[in-house]
Structures are given as C-alpha cells and as structure tokens.
C-alpha cells in the first residue's frame with residue numbers, strides 16, 4: 667500500500683471485514699494507512715490533519731466508535747481552545763441498512779453524535795455505506811441476536827421492504843459491498859463533499 671500521505675489516516679472498527687475493506691479502499695485512494703481502532707493508542711491521532719473513521723453497525727452501536735470518539739472529542743477540545751488544530755474528521759458507518767433511506771442516515775448521525783459534545787452534533791460529515799453479512803461466519807452472540815431480530819420481524823404486523831429482504835435472506839449471505847460507493851467519503855477526506 668502507498669502510505670505517502672502521512673497527514674491522513676483511516677481508522678476502522680470491523681468484525682467481519684466489510685468495514686475493513688472499505689477502510690483499505692479509502693486509504694489506498696488517499697495514499698495513507700488504514701489502522702484498526704483497537705490498535706490506536708492515546709494521543710496517536712493528534713498529529714493528523716485528517717482522520718477518517720468507519721465502523722460496522724451493530725444494533726444501536728458502531729464498532730470501534732466508543733474508543734475513537736475519545737480522540738475526536740480531544741480534537742474538538744483542542745479546536746475550541748484555539749490550539750493548532752483544523753483537524754478534519756470524516757465518519758462513515760457500514761451496515762445492511764439501505765443508504766437510499768433518510769432513516770438510515772438519521773440513525774447513523776444519531777449514533778455518532780451521541781458520543782460527541784452537544785455543540786458538535788450535526789457538524790461532522792457522516793456517510794452510510796452498505797456491507798456484507800454472511801450468516802455462516804457469525805459468532806454465537808451475533809447469530810443469537812439475528813435469530814431474535816428475525817423472530818421479532820416475523821411477528822411484525824406491517825414489515826417494511828427492508829424487513830422482508832432481511833427475512834428472505836436470513837441464514838444466507840448478503841453481499842452489498844460496493845467499493846465505488848465510498849467515493850463521497852474519499853472526496854470529503856480530500857476536502858469536498860460534506861455528507862449528511
């Protein structure tokens with residue numbers, strides 16, 4: 667990988683690899699490194715001009731964000747204190763939810779914002795990308811969570827098109843990964859599009 671761009675870093679939280687694939691694709695386009703969230707140490711992100719963070723969506727949380735949000739809050743504090751900052755943060759979530767639905771973006775924004783100071787809510791660019799889900803590789807806890815979700819969806823009176831899609835694919839592999847869909851994240855990291 668070309669890691670010439672030492673001013674930018676892509677950090678990711680991924681359980682089964684979809685977010686990692688997006689992170690590596692974005693990092694390759696930006697010419698920087700992609701680092702798993704669990705390897706990021708205290709103070710390690712402070713020197714970058716741009717930090718892209720992406721995490722997999724897991725039932726109301728974003729993989730890796732709890733940890734990386736601390737670094738983001740520190741950057742926001744530095745900016746407030748007038749310190750040498752101007753650090754750009756670009757956030758994306760990788761999930762099964764359909765990015766063409768406004769609800770998907772609203773929920774992603776809410777999950778990111780809930781770990782940021784109130785005054786920063788809605789200010790950072792957020793993007794929604796679609797990942798894969800392969801039931802064959804899920805761990806026991808995630809398999810159980812999906813079984814419970816499916817049992818609940820089967821009882822639902824008025825399931826949405828997305829609910830029906832999830833029910834139809836239950837037990838199989840769903841493949842939504844699309845590297846080209848990450849183009850707006852790359853543009854935002856370069857200083858263009860501002861996402862949701």
Ligand SMILES: Cc1cc2nc3c(=O)[nH]c(=O)nc-3n(C[C@H](O)[C@H](O)[C@H](O)COP(=O)(O)O)c2cc1C
Pocket residue numbers: 679680681682683684685686721722723724725726729760761762763796797798799800804807808809811812
């Ligand atoms: C237990 C479980 C919960 C999930 N919850 C959500 C969710 O709330 N929203 C969503 O869009 N996708 C959800 N997904 C789908 C994952 O976000 C999707 O498979 C994604 O590609 C995972 O990224 P990763 O492979 O990088 O971990 C869930 C998957 C599992 C197994």
